Amino acid sequence: DSGVTQTPKHLITATGQRVTLRCSPRSGDLSVYWYQQSLDQGLQFLIQYYNGEERAKGNILERFSAQQFPDLHSELNLSSLELGDSALYFCASSAGLAGDNEQYFGPGTRLTVT
Amino acid sequence: AQKITQTQPGMFVQEKEAVTLDCTYDTSDQSYGLFWYKQPSSGEMIFLIYQGSYDEQNATEGRYSLNFQKARKSANLVISASQLGDSAMYFCAMRDSGNAGNMLTFGGGTRLMVKP
Secondary structure, three states, X not given: OOOOEEEOOXXXXXXXXXXXXXXXXXXXXXXXXEEEEEOOOEEEEEEEEEOOEEEEEOOOOOOEEEEEOOOOOEEEEEOOOOHHHXXXXXXXXXOOOXXXXXXXXXXXXXXXXX | OOEEEOOOOEEEEEOOOOEEEXXXXXXXXXXXXXXXXXXXXXXXXXXXXXXXXXXXXXXXXXXXXXXXXXXOOEEEEEEOOOOHHHOEXXXXXXXXXXXXXXXXXXOOOEEEEEEO
């Protein structure tokens, strides 16, 4: 158990819908990351938050947004869903902003768009 | 742009033998970090081992060791005494440097299958 929790574990929804994925980092970790794992794109970094502020952005679509709340949990919002958004979405956390030698992943949320 | 290459899509190893999973990387940064993760069929990503670019010693964690050859830009994972439970996907990843954040760039992965 990495100490990072994600809910829900599975999500099935229709095209055009909007969903919210939730993540709680390990105790004491200030950085939260979101990654997407799909068959065609592999594992891709989406976005990093550190202590409530967005700090780095990767290949995140404009239809996707995220935030980190004062209690450090984070949410990833996916809207206008398309079939290609079906993937495993991971949240990860680490202690600091940069230079960390550990980054622990949650169990993931498997999103299926039908 | 950073790039991680894992050239072995799949590998077999006999139980109790050692196996090396290859990883090469490309970066112009002087400061970077290299990670290995294991992803079993259940889907979770399990952190295995870390090597910093300035670390002079190769990292080791139990049966896992990282064969770090900086000049060749390679960071191969060595698993000693393979067990059936080692069957999984293995991903090599590199961390961006400095204040740019901790985001990881992943390779395509290697599927390891341990034969009894």
